[in-house]
Structures are given as C-alpha cells and as structure tokens.
Amino acid sequence: MKAYLLGCRPARRSRRLILLAVLVAAAGGSGVRAEENECRRSPALSAGAALAVGRIVGPGRTAFVKDGLARAGCPDPSPACRERAYLVAGDSVLLGERRGAFLCAAYRGQKDDAGRVGWIPAEAVAVEAPTPVTREDWLGTWTRVEARIRVKLGDKPGTLTVAGDATWGAGDPDRVRRGGIHIGEFAGTVALKGDTVSFAVGEAGALPVEKGGAYDCKVWLRRIGAWLVVDDNLACGGANVTFRGTYRRQP
Structure with a gap:
C-alpha cells in the first residue's frame, strides 16, 4: 500500500524507468559509460595501444577537455567541459585513442616532470609522420x-x-x-x-x-x-x- 500511495504502480513504474533510461542515455553520450571516456594516464602498451606524435596547430590556446569521470557527458565542445590547462601552437604531444572529435594526448615540457594527459580537439593537432628509431x-x-x-x-x-x-x-x-x-x-x-x-x-x-x-x-x-x-x-x-x-x- 505504501508503494501504491507513492505512485509506484507497475504501469507508472515502467513508464518512469523508460523515461529515466532516455535521460541517462542523453546525458551520457548515447549510453557510453563515463569510465569509457577516461583520458588521464599514459597509453597501455601492454594492450597494444596505438601511438602517434602530433603538434598543436590551432590558433591561440587549445584547452584540454574534461573526461567522463570529471564530468558526465564529456568530452564535449561545451564550455562546461573545458579545462583551464591549455597548449599553444608548436607544442608537441603524444597521441593515443580517439573519441569522436577528441584525441587523448599526453604533454610534457622540457622542465615539466609531471606532465599532463587529457582530451584535446582533434582539429587542433597535426599528426606527424613517424621517424626511424636508432x-x-x-x-x-x-x-x-x-x-x-x-x-x-x-x-x-x-x-x-x-x-x-x-x-x-x-x-x-x-x-x-x-x-x-x-x-x-x-x-x-x-x-x-x-x-x-x-x-x-x-x-x-x-x-x-x-x-x-x-x-x-x-x-x-x-x-x-x-x-x-x-x-x-x-x-x-x-x-x-x-x-x-x-x-x-x-x-
């Protein structure tokens, strides 16, 4: 009886669950789990991760973009997903997986021991041809x-x-x-x-x-x-x- 008074009769519950599923899908980017949008560590070589070297070519500041763990629905072009950290033209980055319009990139400056890993817009980076390793x-x-x-x-x-x-x-x-x-x-x-x-x-x-x-x-x-x-x-x-x-x- 308590459940009935709260409006949880079977028919209404089904409609409510369907509506909830639609909202979750919309917020999560077509049902993609937040952890699948993670970009905060170096590529997993043990899993055969593909790597490339790129260089930032976008004008002005190219901001890093939050991943799905930092904010649901990210990476996304919206200001809500934009990080304060940024790169500038000429910066060299290590590129990993791609998620839609974004690439997972690692950056370390000459005097930067910690470095930074995060999503960046793919349109802001040019992939460089691989060079032989001696x-x-x-x-x-x-x-x-x-x-x-x-x-x-x-x-x-x-x-x-x-x-x-x-x-x-x-x-x-x-x-x-x-x-x-x-x-x-x-x-x-x-x-x-x-x-x-x-x-x-x-x-x-x-x-x-x-x-x-x-x-x-x-x-x-x-x-x-x-x-x-x-x-x-x-x-x-x-x-x-x-x-x-x-x-x-x-x-």
Whole structure:
C-alpha cells in the first residue's frame, strides 16, 4: 500500500524507468559509460595501444577537455567541459585513442616532470609522420616524477640493458618522515627490436614477456618522438608503485 500511495504502480513504474533510461542515455553520450571516456594516464602498451606524435596547430590556446569521470557527458565542445590547462601552437604531444572529435594526448615540457594527459580537439593537432628509431635513440637516463630508467648498450651486440627504480609516496613529507615510502625496481638485458622493448623479470633474469609468470614483473617500453613510453603489470614493486608513464631523457 505504501508503494501504491507513492505512485509506484507497475504501469507508472515502467513508464518512469523508460523515461529515466532516455535521460541517462542523453546525458551520457548515447549510453557510453563515463569510465569509457577516461583520458588521464599514459597509453597501455601492454594492450597494444596505438601511438602517434602530433603538434598543436590551432590558433591561440587549445584547452584540454574534461573526461567522463570529471564530468558526465564529456568530452564535449561545451564550455562546461573545458579545462583551464591549455597548449599553444608548436607544442608537441603524444597521441593515443580517439573519441569522436577528441584525441587523448599526453604533454610534457622540457622542465615539466609531471606532465599532463587529457582530451584535446582533434582539429587542433597535426599528426606527424613517424621517424626511424636508432639504437642511440634509446640510450641515456629517462625520468618522470618518482621514477628513473637507465638504458645502455648490453654486453652482446644488438642488446640493451634496461634498469629502472621507482617510488610511491616520496613526494609526501609525512610519508617520508614515517618511512612509509614504497619502492620498486627492475633490470634486464634484452634484444633490441626497433622502437619497442618488452620483457619479464624471472628468477633467472630477463625473459620474453609472454613467458613470464603471473606474478613476475613485466615491462613494456616504446621510443617515440621525444619520449620513452612505459607500461607495466603493477608487479614491479610495493603497493601502488608503477613505472607507467611518459619519460624525458636527461641532458
């Protein structure tokens, strides 16, 4: 009887649910879930993400655009979806997936350790032709916030030795004081295959990533443009430690 007094009789409930479904679809962009519009981390190399290098060509400021987690219905051209952060003509970006009229882009300036990942209008960026990657393009020390990867020539011809160390919580003074910093590391010597390298770290050293065990540290790396892009399986260190991200080579 209480349900009846509130107007929830079967016929009305059906009409109400249908109306609610229509409203949700309209607000969510043809039923696309908010998390499917997410763009806030580097591309997942482990899932075969396609990458390209682009350069901003739009006039004035090209603002980043919110994703579906920040605001329902985004990315969208409306002012409500526009971020304060922006790029300008000439800025180089790493491009990932496309969602309608928007591209997921990662940007890091020469002095910007954290960088920025977000949607940008596809019409504001020009995709650059890929360039060959040489052995020397890999070498050096690459960094991002709380992570460093060193690449040098291996002892055997055609190989690279790759070693990384990372932390989680080192930017939190309270964690530093309490000793609550988590650490991670990996190292391996692998055959160089153009612009990509991947391996797992087993008990006997590096092995092909597909032969790694379920709990072995697995790392995927790609050299593209000015960046070293890295992905891992979250098993290369303590809780929350990851090497995922875009890295810049130190001078």
